[in-house]
Amino acid sequence: MITNGPKVITAKQLEAIGMPRRTISRRCEPGGQWRMLLPGVVLLQNGEATDEHKIHAALLHSGSDSILTGVRALERYGLRNLPHTDEVHVLIPANRSVSNCGFVHIERSRRLPNPRPRSGVPTAPVHRAVVDAARRTPHKDAITAMMAESVQRGFCLPRSLADELDAGRRTGKALLRGALLPILGGARSVAEADAWRLWQRSKLPECRWNVKIFGADGTYIAQPDGWCDELGFAWEIDSLEHHAGDTGFRDTLARNARYAAAGIIVVQTLPSRLRSEPGKVLAELRAALDSARL
CATH class of the missing domain: 3.40.960 (Endonuclease; Chain A)
Incomplete structure (x- = not known):
């Protein structure tokens, strides 16, 4: 159970298979065999965590029914024109009480999409992930590039992006609408x-x-x-x-x-x-x- 997959597991899961809490704590001390990536989430090695480790850790931290979205989700679909970010953006049910922590950005949503498995990770559909990423991106060109690539490569339709934008939060829509308008008009790149x-x-x-x-x-x-x-x-x-x-x-x-x-x-x-x-x-x-x- 603890040697396969992404080598990320919760402390509770380790305890459930018989490992004492003091042993877990000792192994996660500086210079120990493991690392505590997030509160209660353990990386079963002492090296640097990869993006994949962080994604699995973020989902464990967020709990059941959590969904990967934003830039990290778009990377799993193979999109390339993406802004740089160190955060892992996760959607959770609106009634769940989980806070942002470290590299994890938690977003509570009453409109959880139907997740699509991408390499074993529940992932938001492209149109939702693009809009979620765009809301976290301050630069219009970067937003336009994401939107244009998602349409140009056939991952979603311009109308899907518009519908998702209309259905989402009201704040910050002006920038996103300005970036989307040329895409609706037929443009397929920033230029x-x-x-x-x-x-x-x-x-x-x-x-x-x-x-x-x-x-x-x-x-x-x-x-x-x-x-x-x-x-x-x-x-x-x-x-x-x-x-x-x-x-x-x-x-x-x-x-x-x-x-x-x-x-x-x-x-x-x-x-x-x-x-x-x-x-x-x-x-x-x-x-x-x-x-x-x-």
């Missing part, structure tokens, strides 16, 4: 969110985001970041990182050739210019749109 906001305040013709376009014969052309169907105009937010290397460069050239063959005017913009030179970017867009009207 695309910047582009979406710039277009929205530009009074330019309607633009759709991340839609696949095809030629008259049904041949696939591209999936531009922004697409003005009225004028046959495409806007690509092309980062150096994404398009660097032989493969990225070759793919970009092939895409631009398909645009040219279809008679589509395309503007390519570096993500950094959306913030450093928004006026110049808008001027370039307006000039390109004027050409598309001819």
Whole structure:
């Protein structure tokens, strides 16, 4: 019982299998064989606790029906664009009296989601974990990155994020709504969110985001970041990182050739210019749109 799994166990469980409390205390003393990670929760080794150890310790500390959420939950789904945090965020029933302790952030909830097992850990669904993580994140870009990746990779729908935000706590919603709005509009990255906001305040013709376009014969052309169907105009937010290397460069050239063959005017913009030179970017867009009207 105490040699398998994550090597984390409660002192009560150790006592239940016959280990005296004084022995547990002695082994958890400085320089001892074990470590007391949280009150009453023991790591059965004396080295540094891993993130996995901390997750299991947090759930033991929180009691039955507790659910992992936030950044640590999203890591278990494989999301990558996540803010750094040392805390383990756990949801518990609203009527339970458990306090924050050490690296554990406890959140009482009357809306406990149906947990999904991820490597043996009861984990909140992605849309709930994203919103819970966003509420603990002060930076809009980090929030947008989480939301965008969760949608871009098919873990949840934009509407699910909006519904979860509406159903949750009222405090702090303004920042989250501001981050979510471009995602609802079709943006799928922080750079695309910047582009979406710039277009929205530009009074330019309607633009759709991340839609696949095809030629008259049904041949696939591209999936531009922004697409003005009225004028046959495409806007690509092309980062150096994404398009660097032989493969990225070759793919970009092939895409631009398909645009040219279809008679589509395309503007390519570096993500950094959306913030450093928004006026110049808008001027370039307006000039390109004027050409598309001819």
